[in-house]
Amino acid sequence: MSDRKLDIWLDAGLIDSATALRIREYEADRSRPLGLWSLIGLGALAIGLGIISLVAANWDEIPGLVRLSVHALLIAAVSGGIYLLQPRNGFLGLYLKDVLLFILAILGATFFGHLGQVYQTSSPLWQPMAMWLLLFSPLLLLAGRGWLISLLWIVALLGTGIAHWQWYAQQTGDPPAIYVALISSLPVFALLAGIFLGSRSARETFWSQVGQFALASFVAGASLKLIADGVTIGGLFGSEGKAGEIAAMHLGLWSVAALLAYRLNRTATGISIAAILFAAALTSLVSSIAQSTEPLVNAIFFIAFWAAIGWSAIYSEWRNVFQVVVAIIALRLIILSFELASDLLSSGLGLILAGAITIVIAILAYRFSRAFAPARHPAAGQTPDPSDP
Amino acid sequence: MTRYQRLFLPLALLLPIFGLALIWLLTERQSHQGTEWDVPIAGYDPRDLLRGHYVQFQYDWPMMQEDDIPIWSGSGSNLCIVGTSPHIQRVVTRDLFRPAAGASAPDCDAVAKVNPWSEEGNDGLVRDRIYVPQQAAREYQAKLADPGLQGIVRIRISNSGFITPLSLAFQPRSDAEGGLEERP
Numbered sequence: 001m002s003d004r005k006l007d008i009w010l011d012a013g014l015i016d017s018a019t020a021l022r023i024r025e026y027e028a029d030r031s032r033p034l035g036l037w038s039l040i041g042l043g044a045l046a047i048g049l050g051i052i053s054l055v056a057a058n059w060d061e062i063p064g065l066v067r068l069s070v071h072a073l074l075i076a077a078v079s080g081g082i083y084l085l086q087p088r089n090g091f092l093g094l095y096l097k098d099v100l101l102f103i104l105a106i107l108g109a110t111f112f113g114h115l116g117q118v119y120q121t122s123s124p125l126w127q128p129m130a131m132w133l134l135l136f137s138p139l140l141l142l143a144g145r146g147w148l149i150s151l152l153w154i155v156a157l158l159g160t161g162i163a164h165w166q167w168y169a170q171q172t173g174d175p176p177a178i179y180v181a182l183i184s185s186l187p188v189f190a191l192l193a194g195i196f197l198g199s200r201s202a203r204e205t206f207w208s209q210v211g212q213f214a215l216a217s218f219v220a221g222a223s224l225k226l227i228a229d230g231v232t233i234g235g236l237f238g239s240e241g242k243a244g245e246i247a248a249m250h251l252g253l254w255s256v257a258a259l260l261a262y263r264l265n266r267t268a269t270g271i272s273i274a275a276i277l278f279a280a281a282l283t284s285l286v287s288s289i290a291q292s293t294e295p296l297v298n299a300i301f302f303i304a305f306w307a308a309i310g311w312s313a314i315y316s317e318w319r320n321v322f323q324v325v326v327a328i329i330a331l332r333l334i335i336l337s338f339e340l341a342s343d344l345l346s347s348g349l350g351l352i353l354a355g356a357i358t359i360v361i362a363i364l365a366y367r368f369s370r371a372f373a374p375a376r377h378p379a380a381g382q383t384p385d386p387s388d389p
Numbered sequence: 390m391t392r393y394q395r396l397f398l399p400l401a402l403l404l405p406i407f408g409l410a411l412i413w414l415l416t417e418r419q420s421h422q423g424t425e426w427d428v429p430i431a432g433y434d435p436r437d438l439l440r441g442h443y444v445q446f447q448y449d450w451p452m453m454q455e456d457d458i459p460i461w462s463g464s465g466s467n468l469c470i471v472g473t474s475p476h477i478q479r480v481v482t483r484d485l486f487r488p489a490a491g492a493s494a495p496d497c498d499a500v501a502k503v504n505p506w507s508e509e510g511n512d513g514l515v516r517d518r519i520y521v522p523q524q525a526a527r528e529y530q531a532k533l534a535d536p537g538l539q540g541i542v543r544i545r546i547s548n549s550g551f552i553t554p555l556s557l558a559f560q561p562r563s564d565a566e567g568g569l570e571e572r573p
Contacts, residue, residue: 068413075409079402086398108405115413119420120520120553122507135408139401 064118071107071114078104082143098146105136105152126163133160141197141210150209154190158217161186177242181249187221188257188277190214195264195273215273219309222280226305229287230298247281247288254281272312279308295339302332317374326373330365334358423547424499425555427475430540443518444529444557446540452479458514459503467550468514469497475543502550517542519554532559 112128194211258274431449
């Protein structure tokens, strides 16, 4: 907090001197010796890097059991640190604990690899990942507070799902439709968990972040599927008949999820989330049935899905999301103009046309976004902006 | 801190510690079980000998055609090893679904299965890799390239039938054994 700003506001008559004094006293109370902390942090970083390079240089010399024991001791020590920090609510309790949780989780994940190296064992990637999820989820979800932990957990969950999917597809050659429908719905389950537990937990922000990351990955996955439908017949899920079957199961699953999301959160946010889930299921099913690789048809499905997200953003007043939606639809339109003009692209006229359309769309999108984006105002409930801590 | 957290946080902290310890213990126990065998190796590509920390090689199972080696974990066919550890007398394929395929079903001293989770995937009975210390890498490379030396890999076959390569040794190649054919 800079005193200069306060002086400027004082001079401009925005605040009176009593307020300025109160702000200064408040800030003085809250201020942390940031310089000291950063030097301590720098020192710790140097020590850490030194230890890592010492260990790395002598990795082969150190017996496996010693290495594993040190690894296990580190895990125990970090766990002890988290236990001691738990009752604290200030800077240490909120931030340092999350950082320690993150370090503990990474130490735990690398322990599996370390075991495999020492004992020369191997297993499919999803097995240690699933075991890690089983062992660490209770801790992360019980004690996590910020985006570092919520993002780590969502990435681990979806990563495990994808690893299992790959492994299972490799094993069976052609996994059953119900399996694909369920495993690709993992973000939806995580989203529901975020909504359900957010309303029952004292750490509402944490669960809302879990929900936001889950929703963001869901939207990304659904978009990818819609794009893939236009690239090859059958899209992401391979064969033609199966893609429709899976999309039909998705429609059932995601409709139930949409209903649940609304019942758990009867606010504008709940309705918006339900709308996004349902719109994804519907556009995905229609796209899978249509099996069209026509650029125009494919673009329409994609834009329809993102238009639904745009509607949800207006409904729940998610300003940033709305702007992203406008940008993505504009981008898709620009790509479509290039796709449609591909015959002309070899000629100078086609390039001029596509370039002109690009500029027009960009300007229109900018104006549209300015005119219709929900007003910026402090979020009362949850905003699905992942950059917002 | 809510009451729930006070109660469950210590448990949540202990769960990973005990879980990892248990996994460590099981891995340690597993690593001592099973039988050990010496298998000649063959067919390595000279350009492919050493990739960083490991040597990639092909198993040259005694008395066994390469085409007969099971390469799919779901096929139900295994390698049946006959001999006294660590010396392999002969190796035959054993088909679980068609046990009468051979004239007489031999008593196996060890059974090796395809481990689909190994780094080589379904090809785990055909080829494998062994990690070597970095300092010894140059020496291994020279020996592997030496046509007069036969590489021998000591493997452990666990009780569940999966192979773990343990060490790599070399012995002079005798012409009487027929040596190794050149592979394309």
